Amino acid sequence: MKLRLLAGVSALVAVAGLSACSSSGSDDGDPGSGGKTAIDVWLMRDSVSDAFQKEFEKGFEAAHPDIDVRVQVQEWDGIGEKVTAALASNDAPDVIETGNTQVAQLAQSGGLLDLSDKVDELGGKDWLKGLAEPGAWDGKQYGIPYYAANRVVIYRKDLFAKAGVDASAIKTREQWIAATRKLNKGAEQGIYLPGQNWYTLAGFVWDEGGDLATKSGDTWKGTLDTPEALRGMEFYQRLQALGKGPKDSDEAQPPQAEVMAKGQVAQVVSTPGGANVVLQNNPALKGKLGFFPIPGKTAATPGAVFIGGSDLVVPTVSQHHDAAYTFIKELTGDAWQKKLAVAMSYVPNKTTLASAVSGDPGAAAMAVGAPVGHATPNTPGWAAVEAKNPIKDYMTAVLAGGDPAREAKKASEAITSAMNSGS
Template sequence: MKRWTKVMTGAAAIALATAGCAGSGGTDSGGDAAAGEDRTLTVWLMDGSAPETLTDALHEEFEQANDGVTVKYEIQPWNGIQDKLTTALASQNPPDVIELGNTQAPAFAAEGVLTDLSGDVDALHGDQWLDSLKASGEWDGKQFSTPFYAANREIIYRTDMFEQAGIAAPPTSREEWLDAITKLEAKFGSDPQFQSLYLPGQNWYALLSFIWDEGGDIATKDGTNFSAALTTPEAKAGLEFYKQLVDASGTTAPKDNDEQNPVQAGIFGQGKVAMMIGLPWEVATATEDAPDLKDKISGFPIPSKNAGETAPVFQGGSNLAIPVNSANADLAKDYLKLLLSEKYQTMLAEAGMVPGASTDLSPLEADPVSKAMAEAAKNGRSVPATPAWATIEAGQNPLKDMLTAYLTGAKSLDQATADANTALDEAFSSGA
């Protein structure tokens, strides 16, 4: 399940090459080849995205339904994919179907290298699409990519520690969450290595949940332009709750780094942490050297301040698109239609992913951790769909700087949010 690590990571800024160069897909013609003619449909999906059982069945069914068509399926590594896609999309012979990280999609759409799918949304099962991934595939009022799959964070916790601390059920509100922390600290706090909640200072994905739960956002949209919104009372309230969690849990996680530095799943796996905010695949990492923990781990959605509700969650994931220079756009649309159908979306869910084009998440319910992700997924959201976001996320992320400055006391709440607001607006302006 580590595929999600790469999906969540933002892409570098895109500067498309102006000179054409050879890609690996399609035919040499400039338009769709005639029906019945031997054709090759080149598909680029990312390493770990689709189970082999899914792609084998999909390609067999597609080729049988399209006489003379061969699917050339190429699995791409995430490392270096930005440059490889940039080169391929600038050529006259790109692949016909590509997978994009959802934070990459707006930048490629803005460059004009993706096919406009606005008129195909209904045929591509648009009524089943995840709203968060649909939004990331939009640009300037048009749809340039479709959802593929997603993942979102939840609270991963030790069931045995909860039981020993007298916590009868997972929290269903922020108040209950804080109460659980209090009980855990009372039970295990005498151990200096114990942490009721491991929460590093720069987990901005978790911060988004708290800001959204307060009714705020990190930016507002006007056409294709975005303006930072971190100085609103709602955004500040989300940041204050983050600090409340840090203070209540007494976490020893660094305030100047994120959940990957050090890898929080490794810390959790040492057996002294009761909770972490993470993704389902992190359980495998946590238990790699501690298999005895596997039966003691479960999950629950990040709770809302409103009792009985779940907080909104950031959904990272992948989108699917057709390059504007594809020689087989008609076939590519048929391919997407099949891949986004109930049959193959169910197979994605059975593999542990949140399917991008299905409202049926029942296959995820067999595992308690995946079940919690599925429950939270119903309230998923995305980051601003702007070409600038990939650079913001991959660079000196103002949200991370804001968190560290506030949590360490280097800046007041007002100063930290004001400085981050200015930095975001500058990034939006320069990257648009």
């Protein structure tokens, strides 16, 4: 997913008429590449830097002199339609980076190669579940986890010190509430949390053992009205009330990083990249921003988070399955994952690699929560939910004084209708 905003994925047009292929496809040399097998790779804007791309291509081709890699950087805007068209053509790239929650729609169409037989070889037992699970569809693995990002708490070190609050001591949600109340005595806002930050709500719901929707047989059902999900909303309500965030908009309206930059806001919930936006708007805060993982219900487990990020997939129509897999194996392997994480401040695709970002405060905070991260319900029908997003309306209604149980039931019914009509 697009990491800077971790935005929801737009609905993709279904691709029909594509037949599945075996992952043992043959690779013929490309005469235009001196007898090498030339593979085309689509990577998304900002997934790698120019320097990392050059380093990887040089290292990869030195290790695999029979493969010529041709990387094309794609823009996020309009990528859904572009990938759909590519999969339906006979001229698709050999490897595509796609948002982790997009894989189900692409796989359902028959447009992606089944890579289930490669999971063990790729160290799949250590993959982040929030990347691996949405990369699977109907019991088969189509998307190979590439990198991840998730929300953390960005805080003002100066305001915490002034209030006598030690961020490193905040390990539970109740400690977070207590600290935020204390911060309110000296800051304009102890926390800025807009009313429709539904990804943050989802984390609290997962903490309580609930979910946004569950599947029974072939039918999905919205579950915001369960006792577990209602407890998650109750905590969100308590935390949101400790700031002055609007009840009827999300973190982009107004941009919460700009709000933090302008005033005495002690905390926001964001991906670490939000700190860069704060500094762009207020350079005087350089050195004053810190990060800590979203706290959990108990100190033993960090708070659940929504995992955004990307998987790598191979189109069935690719003529170079073996070379494409070799590329994926290298880029998602331990050596290059460590380098990518350091270069781009991402969370590596495996829980065993978290130490690679120990020197990056923002990425290190993300890495703490990533192992308990989740993705949205793994079904093409979820795109229909995000198109209208009744979760946002539900949150605003509750924060404005509506009965939580009644509003949750309405939202759950809307989710059920959207998921099953959009499947």
